[in-house]
Amino acid sequence: MPAQIEVQGVGKEYPMPGGSVYALSDVSLTLEAGEFVSIVGSSGSGKSTFLYLLGFMIRPTSGTYRFHGQPVQDLSDVEQARLRGKEIGFVFQSFHLIPQLNVVKNVMLGARYLANGDARAQERTARTLLERVGLSHRLRHRPFELSNGEMQRVAVARALLGNPSLILADEPTGNLDENTGNEIFNLLAALNREGKTVVVVTHNRAIAERTPRTITLKNGRVSA
Amino acid sequence: MKIVKFWIEAFQNLLLHKTRSFLAMLGVVFGVSSVICMLSISEVARRDVVTRIERMGLRNIILDSVKPQRVRKREEERSTSSWTASYGITQKDLEILKDNLPSVEAVLPMRLILRDVSTTFQNSDASVVATTSEYGEIMEHGIREGRFLCPVDEGQADSICVLGHDTARLLFPLSDSIGEIVKIGGDPFTVVGVLEQKGQTGTQGALSNPDHAAYIPYSTALARFGTRQVRSGQGVWESTEVEVNRAVLRVSDVGHLGPVAQASLNLMESRHRLKDVEATIPHALLKEHQLAERIFMWVMGSIASLSLLVGGIGIMNIMLANVAERRQEIGVRRALGATRSEIVKLFLGESTLLGGLGGLLGLGMGVLIALVVGTLAQWNVAFQPVAFPLGFGVSVVVALLFGTLPAFRAARLDPVLALRAE
Numbered sequence: 001m002p003a004q005i006e007v008q009g010v011g012k013e014y015p016m017p018g019g020s021v022y023a024l025s026d027v028s029l030t031l032e033a034g035e036f037v038s039i040v041g042s043s044g045s046g047k048s049t050f051l052y053l054l055g056f057m058i059r060p061t062s063g064t065y066r067f068h069g070q071p072v073q074d075l076s077d078v079e080q081a082r083l084r085g086k087e088i089g090f091v092f093q094s095f096h097l098i099p100q101l102n103v104v105k106n107v108m109l110g111a112r113y114l115a116n117g118d119a120r121a122q123e124r125t126a127r128t129l130l131e132r133v134g135l136s137h138r139l140r141h142r143p144f145e146l147s148n149g150e151m152q153r154v155a156v157a158r159a160l161l162g163n164p165s166l167i168l169a170d171e172p173t174g175n176l177d178e179n180t181g182n183e184i185f186n187l188l189a190a191l192n193r194e195g196k197t198v199v200v201v202t203h204n205r206a207i208a209e210r211t212p213r214t215i216t217l218k219n220g221r222v223s224a
Numbered sequence: 225m226k227i228v229k230f231w232i233e234a235f236q237n238l239l240l241h242k243t244r245s246f247l248a249m250l251g252v253v254f255g256v257s258s259v260i261c262m263l264s265i266s267e268v269a270r271r272d273v274v275t276r277i278e279r280m281g282l283r284n285i286i287l288d289s290v291k292p293q294r295v296r297k298r299e300e301e302r303s304t305s306s307w308t309a310s311y312g313i314t315q316k317d318l319e320i321l322k323d324n325l326p327s328v329e330a331v332l333p334m335r336l337i338l339r340d341v342s343t344t345f346q347n348s349d350a351s352v353v354a355t356t357s358e359y360g361e362i363m364e365h366g367i368r369e370g371r372f373l374c375p376v377d378e379g380q381a382d383s384i385c386v387l388g389h390d391t392a393r394l395l396f397p398l399s400d401s402i403g404e405i406v407k408i409g410g411d412p413f414t415v416v417g418v419l420e421q422k423g424q425t426g427t428q429g430a431l432s433n434p435d436h437a438a439y440i441p442y443s444t445a446l447a448r449f450g451t452r453q454v455r456s457g458q459g460v461w462e463s464t465e466v467e468v469n470r471a472v473l474r475v476s477d478v479g480h481l482g483p484v485a486q487a488s489l490n491l492m493e494s495r496h497r498l499k500d501v502e503a504t505i506p507h508a509l510l511k512e513h514q515l516a517e518r519i520f521m522w523v524m525g526s527i528a529s530l531s532l533l534v535g536g537i538g539i540m541n542i543m544l545a546n547v548a549e550r551r552q553e554i555g556v557r558r559a560l561g562a563t564r565s566e567i568v569k570l571f572l573g574e575s576t577l578l579g580g581l582g583g584l585l586g587l588g589m590g591v592l593i594a595l596v597v598g599t600l601a602q603w604n605v606a607f608q609p610v611a612f613p614l615g616f617g618v619s620v621v622v623a624l625l626f627g628t629l630p631a632f633r634a635a636r637l638d639p640v641l642a643l644r645a646e
Contacts, residue, residue: 049640052640055559057558057559057639057640058640077563077564078563078565081558081561081562081563081566082561082563084559084560084561085560085561085562086561090556090559090560092556092643094552096552096553096555096556096643098553098556100240101240109556109557109560110557110560110561110562112229112233112566113557113560113561113562113563113566114561119229158560162560162561
């Protein structure tokens with residue numbers, strides 16, 4: 001059985017007028033299904049770029065990336081988008097909720113891009129997920145009526161709507177106080193215990209130390 | 225079901241920015257409403273003009289006796305001495321026209337008699353028209369009650385008359401007018417018929433309103449009133465002699481109208497020293513009107529296109545602002561699995577909906593304005609059915625076209641950069 005993620009010699013180069021900038025260089029990594037990994041590194045080390053590359057949001061300029069054995073770079077944009085909708089859930093530092101939509105509608109934002117398009121079933125799933133993250137009393141509230149912790153929990157529920165196998169979280173605790181950050185981390189840990197692969201980008205050493213595996217990036221390369 | 229969901233979502237997205245969406249629609253609303261308004265009001269004018277021209281008979285040539293320059297000058301000078309003038313079409317001219325122009329099927333003389341029409345109780349300023357029994361057929365004017373003039377009346381110069389619709393209603397508001405006596409210039413005439421209502425024709429002058437007239441046999445008019453009409457005042461008199469005020473030539477083929485009109489004018493010129501006959505061809509008037517109408521429609525179409533163009537630019541502007549404001553949403557949607565084409569559809573759906581709703585509002589507003597203007601100006605507003613699907617369709621197409629740039633700009637956004645946008 002192939003690993004969930006196999007990255008081999010991956011690089012990302014941004015051509016600039018003054019010369020190319022290499023956000024990632026020769027990164028190789030294997031992640032098995034069900035792993036809980038943190039990626040750490042200083043600002044500009046390429047950790048977010050790597051996370052988005054893992055989520056097919058950025059195409060590598062060199063190297064190979066296999067997802068469940070399937071070479072991702074060979075897929076078209078549409079195929080990548082479909083695979084992303086099915087297999088990957090994103091959680092962002094700034095939550096990125098739509099301010100005009102209530103909590104349920106925010107969770108259902110990606111519903112139309114999922115293969116199983118039964119709206120009622122999706123709404124039931126959204127409510128179940130919100131109950132799971134402890135927000136069943138906030139269903140009709142809008143983001144500005146929620147605390148940061150609650151907003152991030154809505155974002156986690158949104159990431160889970162399509163029942164993805166991989167959760168990619170970009171600084172999920174970056175905008176939260178310590179207690180709330182711990183709550184969100186515990187939520188991600190619980191998802192990992194249920195079998196989901198979780199990759200967390202963080203510059204918080206304490207958070208990183210709580211994950212079974214930590215990958216450090218430095219100047220776009222995996223540091224030993 | 226999926227398509228319904230798509231439009232509902234687009235509508236909900238527009239509702240998130242109600243004021244902005246409404247403002248974006250305004251250009252289209254005004255564009256479409258002005259199209260509806262202009263088309264409906266011009267349709268009233270068009271129908272009126274066309275009907276008036278058609279009432280003159282599309283196979284007819286109308287020759288009118290006109291005052292020569294010299295006579296007009298004399299009238300304007302208000303001469304202190306009496307004078308007499310003789311001009312216009314004569315009965316002899318009519319015979320020559322009929323004998324020399326084989327395409328002319330019939331020639332109808334019409335002479336205006338300057339006499340009052342009255343009953344014992346009611347006066348009327350109806351025109352008195354001396355004509356022949358062919359009037360009804362050539363002018364396509366049907367009889368409502370009784371009968372029209374017949375050849376026997378002409379032969380015997382009978383004192384009978386046929387009343388136009390309005391004249392009959394004025395003189396005999398409560399009773400049947402057939403068999404009643406009216407006085408024309410003081411002489412008694414028996415009413416033998418009443419004509420159907422016809423409405424104004426496209427010509428000028430006293431012969432333009434056939435409903436407001438009384439018709440008597442041409443021979444009777446000659447016997448009773450002669451050909452000379454005298455006006456007097458302040459010790460002087462003016463005498464004019466016109467045998468036929470109008471001659472209507474019925475031509476066998478519409479294609480011959482132009483040449484026959486020219487030939488008849490040439491004949492008149494050869495017989496008259498002064499230029500005292502003018503020709504009108506209703507068919508040519510109709511063609512001219514149709515040409516003018518086409519030009520008018522092009523001008524109007526251009527104005528409407530310009531308004532819709534402005535509306536389209538308004539929609540594009542608002543949609544570009546939408547894309548800029550919703551960069552993070554675009555990034556999130558891409559992260560959640562949206563393809564570029566789904567992002568295009570999302571924004572194109574919203575702009576098309578803006579155009580469609582603007583178009584519908586514009587149709588409603590256009591109808592409302594046209595009805596208000598119609599009521600204030602006392603016009604019967606006539607809506608052109610084609611204007612409705614056209615107005616709606618064009619506004620949707622304009623919105624679709626102008627929504628394309630913002631939609632593609634949204635789809636081309638780098639999702640990672642979009643997510644990092646502040």
